[in-house]
Amino acid sequence: MRNFYLLLFLLCTFTAIAQNQTGSVRGVTKTGDGTPAEYINILLKGTSKGAVTKSKGEFEITNVTPGQYILVASFVGLNSVELAIDVRAGETTVVPDITFQEDASQLNEIVITGERSYQNEISSLASKSSAPLKDIPQAVSYVTKELIQDQKAFRFTDIVKNISGVTQESITGDLTIRGFGTGSNVMINGLRISKGWTPTLISNLERVEVIKGANSALYGYSDPGGTMNSVTKKPLDVSLQAISISAGSFSTMRAEGDFTGPLNESKTLLYRVNIAYQDAGSFRDLQERKDILVAPSVSFVPNQKTRIDLDLIYSSIDGRVDRGQPLMGAYEGKSLLYSTPISLIATYANSYNKEQGLSFLGSLNHKFNQNISFNTSFITYSYDRDYLEHRVNNAYAPDGEGNQRPTLVEMRLQRGTQRTTNFNMMSYFNFDVNTGPVKHMVLIGYDFAQQGTPAGTWQTSLAGNYRNAANTRALGSYNPANSSQYLLDADGNPVPNMPNFDLANPNYIPQDISTYFTTTAERDQTLYYTNGIYIQDQLKFGKLQMMLGLRKEFYADFENYKKDDEKKVTQTALIPRVGLVYSLTKNINLYSTYVEGFQPQTASIIGDPDIYGGPFDPLTSNMIEFGGKSDWFNNRLSITTAVYRIEQNNILISANDTSNPDLLEQRGQEVSKGVEVDINGRLLPNLTISANYSYNNITITKSDDPELVGTGKEFAPHNMGGAWLRYNISRGILDGVGIALGGHFVTEQTTAQYADLILPGYTVYDAALFYKIEKVRLSLNINNVTDETYWIGRGRSSVTVNPGAPRNFLFSVGYTF
8 A cells, every 4th residue: 555655646746847847828819809719729839739719718738848939829710820938847928918800801701709799890792802891981781690699580580670771571581771672682692692482590690791772883783772691601720519409489499500620630621510490480370480501611721822612501491471460451449450460360271381492602712912812702592482372362352242341351372383593603803002102902803693483383373363153263353343243152242262361250271272263374484694894993092092983784684585586685784883981080980972773673583574564674773871980999899870862763662453462563763861870899898789770761752653752652660770788797606697688669660551551660678698607508588578569561462561579588508519
């Protein structure tokens, strides 16, 4: 036994001697706004000694042989930091705090993971250059993944409340920006594709950006109110895995995974895989839905000058289309809005909507030297939809005398398939040059985009609304003057081809569509392509900057594509962009800008002309904007203000045709004027904020109907805004606890429905609790704390509206390893 104690004594002695012969290195890393930088690689150059920073940015390297070293701190997307240090035996070398700045020269910016602020400083979409947001003469709003995570947002419709001037118009995801609809296209990493019928999951996104006003000088096709862009997460050179499971109201179950790291020792080959699944019900009847997202990506970074990224995004949706809460045609109450419960939907249980989307993206970024770089990227996208929908037909059922029965709505059948394909690529050079005292950031590029509807898709619909007297075929709308031609029930009312939906006594029992008189037609094949060349120069002379841009757009569409009378239609446009930025102080920039928008409105973009109508004139727009961008509290807080005027011509709106609810018509001109404010960042080291406010007044200034001229546009509230604040406790027994409070408001909206029904204004409050200990993160989110009843916009019918969700909660558990 004495030998054992002797051996133990000698082992401890030699260990202590060995430790006295080595030293250690300790320090803290931070980002530019003072936030602890998590998952930073720390390495002693020329050795295998290193560490990865923890959640508070701390690191320690032990058992280091005494001597002089170069300590390297690095992370993809951040400028590396090198420090000379001296390690002494038996001592701990404490290095000064290491502060990182984001590398704005990269095409696909990669933001460090961990709990940062809600602030973002760069956007490649706004100028296709490395210029910081502060130097861009145009308002850019954004939502970072940190805010998305804190609010437990899962779809685009969950985050728009955080962006000034953006509203959700319908349950299925239609949005407006500065009063204008966002159209049928979205952007992923600056590449345009057509959007699906309902919004997909967003677990693979680094952030969402909105560039306000038309951006046609850089991208051609552009919505006048603004462009929404999704920036995907990119692989990191540090191994990191995170999983999260959530459960909450409406039988919601969620699971997410985010896995990233190097695939080889040299860390030149990186990977990332984001997966997400949600199985959730709703406060709305028959709105159970299953969502799947799988998004793997690979990056090749052979050196600091070159980066290649490949991304695959697969999404799947299995649910039903929600066209809103149907209202009664007459109601003896305080408002028609209360004539039916907000849960009511006019459909049947055998309706379904299945969507699949598959995107493949690639990008190459190469820096030839400090002054010249080249970027090229592409996306291929295919979208497939299979659906059976029983839906309202924009009209109430008539009685035998032709008077509407306010508790019965006509119904319509849609059964079919839909497929859309997209290809989009862009390539451009960036040149940084000087001409005397003037600095130039020159951009020269070329874009190509193509979209089509291939052969083989079809749609079955009702052959008519009512049955003939012999019950052998369907007739159109009911005409009481010819009642003898229609099949009548025992009360003398016309018998519909498809049963009417009873709002007072709803019945969701599946319907046998084989009993209807229907017609089936193949969808028309469509194709359009567009390409453009552009040049832009951002000049800087002292405190003054000027942005000058010009694009030549070439658009081609095929009428009656692949038919005997096929005709190619071409359009061209010359699109300018002019902007000024003046640095009033080190922290405050003032700017002004003028941009124009161009948007063809042809069958290839809008859809089947037999359904949607047309042909239509191209949509054109222009915008004048003035504003200011400023940084406060040592760049921890950013504030953007903007004043704007947008003029849009040839707008498409619903024709409110009872025989064809999807039919569109063209309105002459609308003018939108407004003010916006966005605030993002940190008020205090532990207090983070995202806040916004907007005032918008959009007026119809030209129309074939003179009574509309001078009136306000429908579903365009004058005032809206919101805020979300999070406070983290970092010491004491509550260390790791966080609390967040938020809310958003929207003032009343006109609807152009039911003799100008008004949707009342509303304010909704949200809250969240967080607790993080080591690798585990717990959160509880409560939305609509006061259980407000409210309506956010239109339904997808002239007899429906879009209700907001009542009080609900979500509890989540996350683990990082």
